[in-house]
Amino acid sequence: MMRAPGWVGLAVLSIAARSVGAQDSLRFVGPDAATSREVSQIIEAVAVQGLPAGLILSKARFAIAVHTPGPKIVETAKAMAARLVVAQRAIAPHDLESDLAGAEAALSYNVPPDILQRISAASPKQPIAVPLGVLTQLVADGVPPKRAGELLTKLLRLGATPTQIADLGNTVNADVKLAGYKGLDALNARYNNLIPRLAPLSPSATTDAGLTNTAGAPGKKP
Amino acid sequence: MRRARLFQIAVCQLGSLALPVLLSAQIETSVDIGASRLRQANVPTGNSFSGGATLDWLGDRGQMRATILASRQTESRWTGQGALLGSLTGDSPSSWWQLDIAASNYAQTSALPTTSAEGAARVRLGSGLRGAAFGAGGGASITGGHTGGVGRALSDGWWAVGRERFAASLSWTRTTPPKAFAAGSVSYEDFAGSWRHETGALSVGLSGGFRFQSSAGPDSDDWELADATAWFAPHAAFVVSGGRTLTDFVRGTPRTTWVGASIRLSPNAHPSVAWRGRPDAAMPRLVVTRIGADRVALDITAVNATSVEMMADFTDWQPVSLERAGGSWRVERAIASGLHRVSLRINDGAWAAPANLPRADAGEASVGLLTVP
Numbered sequence: 001m002m003r004a005p006g007w008v009g010l011a012v013l014s015i016a017a018r019s020v021g022a023q024d025s026l027r028f029v030g031p032d033a034a035t036s037r038e039v040s041q042i043i044e045a046v047a048v049q050g051l052p053a054g055l056i057l058s059k060a061r062f063a064i065a066v067h068t069p070g071p072k073i074v075e076t077a078k079a080m081a082a083r084l085v086v087a088q089r090a091i092a093p094h095d096l097e098s099d100l101a102g103a104e105a106a107l108s109y110n111v112p113p114d115i116l117q118r119i120s121a122a123s124p125k126q127p128i129a130v131p132l133g134v135l136t137q138l139v140a141d142g143v144p145p146k147r148a149g150e151l152l153t154k155l156l157r158l159g160a161t162p163t164q165i166a167d168l169g170n171t172v173n174a175d176v177k178l179a180g181y182k183g184l185d186a187l188n189a190r191y192n193n194l195i196p197r198l199a200p201l202s203p204s205a206t207t208d209a210g211l212t213n214t215a216g217a218p219g220k221k222p
Numbered sequence: 223m224r225r226a227r228l229f230q231i232a233v234c235q236l237g238s239l240a241l242p243v244l245l246s247a248q249i250e251t252s253v254d255i256g257a258s259r260l261r262q263a264n265v266p267t268g269n270s271f272s273g274g275a276t277l278d279w280l281g282d283r284g285q286m287r288a289t290i291l292a293s294r295q296t297e298s299r300w301t302g303q304g305a306l307l308g309s310l311t312g313d314s315p316s317s318w319w320q321l322d323i324a325a326s327n328y329a330q331t332s333a334l335p336t337t338s339a340e341g342a343a344r345v346r347l348g349s350g351l352r353g354a355a356f357g358a359g360g361g362a363s364i365t366g367g368h369t370g371g372v373g374r375a376l377s378d379g380w381w382a383v384g385r386e387r388f389a390a391s392l393s394w395t396r397t398t399p400p401k402a403f404a405a406g407s408v409s410y411e412d413f414a415g416s417w418r419h420e421t422g423a424l425s426v427g428l429s430g431g432f433r434f435q436s437s438a439g440p441d442s443d444d445w446e447l448a449d450a451t452a453w454f455a456p457h458a459a460f461v462v463s464g465g466r467t468l469t470d471f472v473r474g475t476p477r478t479t480w481v482g483a484s485i486r487l488s489p490n491a492h493p494s495v496a497w498r499g500r501p502d503a504a505m506p507r508l509v510v511t512r513i514g515a516d517r518v519a520l521d522i523t524a525v526n527a528t529s530v531e532m533m534a535d536f537t538d539w540q541p542v543s544l545e546r547a548g549g550s551w552r553v554e555r556a557i558a559s560g561l562h563r564v565s566l567r568i569n570d571g572a573w574a575a576p577a578n579l580p581r582a583d584a585g586e587a588s589v590g591l592l593t594v595p
Binding site: 058061062064065066097098099101102105127129130132133134136137140141161162163165166167169170173174175176177178185188189190192 | 250456490491492493507509510512533535538539558559560561562563573577578579580581582588589591592593594595
């Protein structure tokens with residue numbers, strides 16, 4: 001029998017080593033053997049579908065850190081896996097891990113998939129992890145998903161940067177948590193403040209000069 | 223002009239406000255009530271009381287403003303004006319074209335009203351944050367039985383950074399105003415610049431310009447405006463303004479110098495200067511700032527803290543100690559943009575979500591949701 005060339009053996013070893021490394025990176029050690037086995041199976045199934053299984057692993061590891069019971073960890077992992085499948089469909093063709101993570105998080109707060117679709121369509125060529133993250137934050141603060149989705153979609157269409165969108169979300173959060181305002185009121189107020197800076201018009205002295213308002217001041221330039 | 227006719231004009235202007243309501247978009251309205259001291263050409267300096275209303279409509283591809291104002295100086299002297307300004311752009315924030323319309327009506331007692339309408343087309347470069355536009359337009363102005371044409375060449379530039387917005391414009395205008403303003407055609411060049419600072423609760427603006435080679439007056443003249451709006455409550459603001467404007471040959475408004483103040487009321491909520499946090503000083507707060515393409519700074523404010531630890535999805539839920547940086551605690555690291563979960567521990571106490579962040583799931587009451595830009 002002809003012996004396989006040495007380089008073939010090295011290639012096989014290399015592939016095997018990488019597989020083992022990949023399995024180690026997604027390896028989950030739970031509070032008990034049953035939990036470890038079930039969650040690991042869920043993670044493996046998600047990975048096979050090309051979805052970011054690392055998200056489930058991270059969630060499961062957090063659950064360990066806060067001493068969540070085994071059955072609850074399994075239940076959470078299953079639910080998350082199902083949401084990732086829905087998220088993938090909702091934000092296609094966006095497929096970055098951070099985008100899918102944002103979409104899954106929004107779904108976990110019962111944001112309808114069609115809102116995710118609209119946000120995805122409003123920014124077809126740019127990552128959407130930031131607006132999806134802000135969407136989840138706003139819904140967690142009590143803003144109706146539809147209203148939050150409408151405003152975020154509009155901001156994306158107006159060219160708001162990720163920094164502006166993230167600042168909007170974090171500022172609304174502070175208004176709600178620190179100042180006690182209702183989420184929707186805070187969002188509307190902060191959104192109204194942001195919009196003039198994104199307006200598509202250029203100011204023109206020739207159209208505004210001479211136009212006076214109540215106190216005799218010119219109309220505010222858009 | 224009889225007061226009744228003045229109000230008829232105002233009602234017609236109000237009717238134009240109904241159109242934007244039918245269109246789905248962002249709408250903001252306000253009403254101003256105030257007083258000012260005015261000086262206008264051929265009119266004694268005096269005090270006036272005024273009231274006005276403004277409606278702004280912002281859609282994905284354009285915006286419109288409708289505004290009316292009525293001012294009473296004496297029992298027998300009233301002025302009223304209204305304007306409808308609108309713009310339409312292409313189907314993206316960086317659209318290369320823009321169409322503008324402007325219609326106005328100015329009236330005062332014992333004088334014929336002036337109605338004007340014009341349109342313009344511009345080529346746009348850049349985006350809503352910074353760019354320029356060039357174009358031309360025309361229209362007509364009617365005063366009594368006199369109709370005058372208007373032609374303009376326009377150029378604008380704008381730049382927004384943070385809370386500051388700067389703009390400049392250069393334009394050329396040619397028009398045939400009524401004889402009360404000038405004999406024959408008038409042409410002039412206007413150069414203007416403006417700055418506006420917006421913090422949400424406070425808006426401050428300065429603008430000014432020069433007019434060159436006016437054929438109906440001095441070779442050059444200047445104008446200046448300043449205004450400040452402070453929202454002292456979510457639906458009420460205090461507005462102060464003053465300045466000097468030049469004669470508008472197209473709209474028929476006279477040269478005016480004024481200083482005034484008003485109360486602005488709006489059904490739309492605004493951040494207010496009284497909108498301050500009332501946090502428990504002991505509760506830690508987290509602020510995130512992107513400091514590089516692949517680096518983020520997390521600053522935690524924690525009063526009386528001697529040690530601050532953080533764990534998050536981006537630390538694989540392993541505690542990380544923060545270092546004191548001035549009045550806060552800081553850590554810098556590479557963190558992907560998007561939503562993250564984070565928890566803090568102060569002085570070896572219990573893990574808790576930062577006070578300024580929404581809580582994660584009910585089962586994760588100690589974890590906050592943070593969006594990294």
